Amino acid sequence: MANKVIVIDPGHGGHDPGALGNGLRESDLTLRMSLKVRDQLNNDWTGHKVMMTRITDTNLTLNARTNFANSNNAAALISIHCNAFSQASANGFESFVYTNPTTASINFQNVVHDRLTQFYRNAGLTNRGKKRGNLHMVREARCPSILIENLFITNKEILRFNDKTFEDNVARLTAEGIATFLNLPRKSTPPNPTPPPVENNDMHHIKTRTAGFVTAADAKAGQKRKTWVEPNNYHIFRKFDGMINVTRTKDSPGSWINPGTITVPPPPNININSHVRVNNNAQKYVTGENIPSWVRGQVYTVHQLRNSNNEILLREIMSWIKRSDITLV
Ligand SMILES: [Zn+2]
Numbered sequence: 001m002a003n004k005v006i007v008i009d010p011g012h013g014g015h016d017p018g019a020l021g022n023g024l025r026e027s028d029l030t031l032r033m034s035l036k037v038r039d040q041l042n043n044d045w046t047g048h049k050v051m052m053t054r055i056t057d058t059n060l061t062l063n064a065r066t067n068f069a070n071s072n073n074a075a076a077l078i079s080i081h082c083n084a085f086s087q088a089s090a091n092g093f094e095s096f097v098y099t100n101p102t103t104a105s106i107n108f109q110n111v112v113h114d115r116l117t118q119f120y121r122n123a124g125l126t127n128r129g130k131k132r133g134n135l136h137m138v139r140e141a142r143c144p145s146i147l148i149e150n151l152f153i154t155n156k157e158i159l160r161f162n163d164k165t166f167e168d169n170v171a172r173l174t175a176e177g178i179a180t181f182l183n184l185p186r187k188s189t190p191p192n193p194t195p196p197p198v199e200n201n202d203m204h205h206i207k208t209r210t211a212g213f214v215t216a217a218d219a220k221a222g223q224k225r226k227t228w229v230e231p232n233n234y235h236i237f238r239k240f241d242g243m244i245n246v247t248r249t250k251d252s253p254g255s256w257i258n259p260g261t262i263t264v265p266p267p268p269n270i271n272i273n274s275h276v277r278v279n280n281n282a283q284k285y286v287t288g289e290n291i292p293s294w295v296r297g298q299v300y301t302v303h304q305l306r307n308s309n310n311e312i313l314l315r316e317i318m319s320w321i322k323r324s325d326i327t328l329v
Pocket of ligand 1: 012018019081
């Protein structure tokens, strides 16, 4: 039986970079992903022949792309894109068939879409749904055809593709969807199993109060700290780019931390009228006099600060004490 021709179309290319965002070009991402899907198909499946509309950063018209699929009697055509929107909050995965699709195209969409959304959902990403649209690639192809939009390049979520394992999983599942749709036989000796996409059974022990961030990128940059993560045992919700999302509630996102840094938080601000407790091991006032035992462990009001807040006048006893001898309460 003749091999089934699969045409993979990396969207955009050449002078048309597609959408831009997060320092990335859609045309680069679509090519990288498409080549990985091709490799996955060739590594794991038989009975097919993959044909690419482009394998370099070149430009093709939309007509050239569908003509290529039609003239090669493609059994299936997949056009791979990333999404974009004027508002950075837009996010998630979606797929398209033509507005008036064939049953075969609907089946094709179902098998690919379902695999990818299951993966994306596990990764905490949005399923925007199976859509229909009057798009050239799915309208003009004479074979079952779909167009997929792998996340928004205008949203930080696109940076998930910096994680090779993440990207490999998307490519593997896309290939598996195509192969399943075409009923391709799997190669008899599958390669090493791909590691599971999420690692949320792992625990992470935090020994020191650590800065917590909203995104892995912030954690990596050490900027825009949102919270402190207190010492405890945490579930690992996700790992990305060396950063870890730790959570007390399994399977729910928590805070991103940088496991490589031990963060010592700055001392809390002390202001006039703050309440402070004199430490039980405090020995001497700033003046050098002994601190009597009845002062230790008691709470006083800050009356005045000097010497970069390292010396504090306690209102009730009008004595100067060192910052290191008191604790903010
Ligand atoms: Zn596009």
